[in-house]
Amino acid sequence: xxxxxxxxxxxxxxxxxxxxxxxxKTRDGKTALSVASIKVIFYxxxxxxxxx
Numbered sequence: 160x161x162x163x164x165x166x167x168x169x170x171x172x173x174x175x176x177x178x179x180x181x182x183x184k185t186r187d188g189k190t191a192l193s194v195a196s197i198k199v200i201f202y203x204x205x206x207x208x209x210x211x
Contacts, residue, residue, distance in 0.1 A: 160185060163203070166196030181208040
């Protein structure tokens with residue numbers, strides 16, 4: 160979530176490539192896509208991440 164929120168696209172791409180769950184949620188139900196910076200939003204949407 161930290162990488163997504165702070166716009167670290169390369170880190171997000173790396174984490175996904177090594178098996179990170181693109182649809183994982185925080186304790187309060189937020190997803191990486193729901194907290195992402197705009198450039199990360201476009202990437203996550205392109206790989207099919209869910210908003211909720």
